[in-house]
Amino acid sequence: MPNIPGTSLRFGPPRRYSKTFDEWLTINRCNAKARQLDIFPSITFVATKAVCVTQELPKNLKKRAKIILQKQSLALIPNGRAAGTEPFIVTGDDTILGDLSMTYKPYIYDIFFASRLPELVRFSGPVLVLAGAPGSNYGHWLHQMLPRLELANKGGWKPQEFEKVLINSTRNNFAIESLLAVGFESNQFVETFSGLHIQSANLVVPSIPEAGNPPEWISDFLRRTYGNPVSEPRGRIYTSRANAKWRRIVNEAELYPILSEFGFEIIFPEKLSFIEGVRLFEGAEAVCGMHGANLANICFCKPGARLIEIYNPQHPEIYYWATATGAKVEYSFLLGEGPIVDYPDNTQLAPGNRLDTIVCPEKLRNTFIASGL
Template sequence: CRAVAAERNWVQAWCEGSGRESPLRSGLEQACRGEGSARIPDFLYSAWRQRWAPEGVALQADSFSQNTPPTTDFWPVPTQGYLTTRQWHQATGEGDYQLLDPGGVLCLKAPPAADPDILQKLRPQRIPLAETFVAQIPRGSVHVGHYPRHLYASFASGVLTRRGELLADLSLSLPPPEFLDWDYRPDHLRHHPLLGLPHLPPPIPLDGPVALLPLGAVNYFHWMVDILPALDILRRSGALEKDIPILIHGYQGKPFQVQSLATLGIPAERILSFEQLGGSHLQAQNLIVPSAGAPVGCLTPRGLEVLRQLAQPSFSIDPLQPRRIYISRRSARWRRVINEAEVLACLHPWGFAPVQMETLSLQEQIALMQGAEAVIGIHGAGLTNLAFCPPGTTVIEILPSNAVLPYFWSIAQVAGLRYFPLVAPVCDPALVALLSSPDLDREDAWVRIPDLLNVLEQTGIKG
């Protein structure tokens, strides 16, 4: 049923050459009309499986039987799983489940704003935080990315037991952007993008124990907010005391990745990537996986402590560095301030200096933010560094009207900062059609100067 729903047009085209009376065509038409949808005819399902089989591999009619173990030619997509790893461990007695922190609640307050859109998106929240743990999964495997029709495919992963069961709370993917809207639940047994695949490739075996961080670490924000807190969970469990490799989904050896690992005492030589190992599905003799420290993209007080460990203890404020900072995205491919020159001219009397974070080392970014008294910037990864600002720092986040998202609002509250939102209209999408997509909230924005001046007055900082 999922196959027909996902690829109805392709299956229909594939069957186009069949005669009008052929069982294949009549079965397809019946399925597309929803008749007999409880069981798609075997011949139709067989045709679907054969379409996606590795080249030269012939599939048997019962290859996807629920009780049939994986073969060397392909793995079936999970049909069973557990919403929590604790349930799996208690039900099967397999592996190990080490509890570190009990669950809790993160409370957030609404920012000072009159805009109803802001108040609806950044409303008061009580975010449930699940308990943190480290699981050991004998012959566990992980499959990452490349999920068709899934917006954030490069981030997602599926963690499986040796029987091919999905462990939902370890199989991370980006939730809807309003991650603080807890109508969303990690019901990955129905919604995980892994289930959109016809089958999985055979896993590449890895010898010995391997630690895994399954969420895609493809940008600065998720590396700092999701990956480093998960590494801390591994460290506190004692798993990193042994010289075992650490497999990080999306690791590319970027400077901020290498520098942050070095500061935490983890040599880059211990890090493995899926690209380095040459596959999207890997299986270890013992897969060691930490839980997420919080909902994806949400920084907790514990996560804030982890990030602040990156700061050099001998830090002292450079009297020559700016105290009021405007974070520029002029070199970015999307989500830029189109009238940035006008904005900077407006901010100059207030003492703001422009900074491009990507031109600075990690320690330079941290030192700059530790000495800040006010920060302004459009929604983007550079605002992740709000985590290093001293309590009471004034923050103005420019939010494109189609991207009123809670990530940096929540960081500001956890860090004890004074946060003020400023919504800016997005430009005509046609202006950036070659660089971005309206579906990804990446349009450039235009800041209305009167609105900016009003927010500056609201903050109470002196010009």
């Protein structure tokens, strides 16, 4: 690509690629307007102790995980561009930035082989990029995309200073609702789509926190921004995935007597507005549910609350174990029935990622008792 004349503003794909903004900045130090502000240093933490009554466990649930997170920064890119649904971030000198272009399968996307990028729309004011590959999913929006707003805040930016903010298109408009609640206006939103190609005189791109390991600063930011101080939490909620496409508990009705016995209210998170979900979780002393975005709001629970997570034994991710650790929420887990399959953690390729499961009611009761409920 570097040998193709001209730039992708005229024809063809961007001519260069850099793995990180750091790397690009080292080479382009003469560009005084391009800057990187380091906001949070690299963080290492160990998952909290967990309560479990199951004897046989997958390897990644047998011991507490050590989690290492990279530093979090804010990139200021003069004449920067964003293109595509996920989107790709391109510098003024036609370089794709790999770390800020969070895509699941970057090398199969059309931008690398495009004869011409979509028509360019230019903005003279600053544009904030909050969109990314997983941002259309509620849990990933909450734990990865929305915390980028905190990086912008700590970099000195306020919502009203941005001409536009780039976000994923989401079901139920939870992305828009969460941003309207903190001072953005509806005319600032630009939702990504395949034909997106924008340029800003000052593109503001926060780094993207890793999936599945929200550290303490993310829960602190979310509670501080959206929380409403309440009295001592008393409620217990069970988050049902009965209306989801996958990862359901097929014998959920058999669990209702146990849930009722221990005082759990059955809720369907997809029926709640963003703020309704925040209020429900922040008032809960205990949350129980199958692994999935239905548990994402545990970061709003008060420190000391308890999460009881149910896994399909073929999909033992530690996403919410790590989330609970960062949120200072006590953690318990229970495996559904069936054979255990060891598979690398936090991967979409795990064979049980979309499988439903069966839960033994007596094991659920024993887990509640062992958890002190």
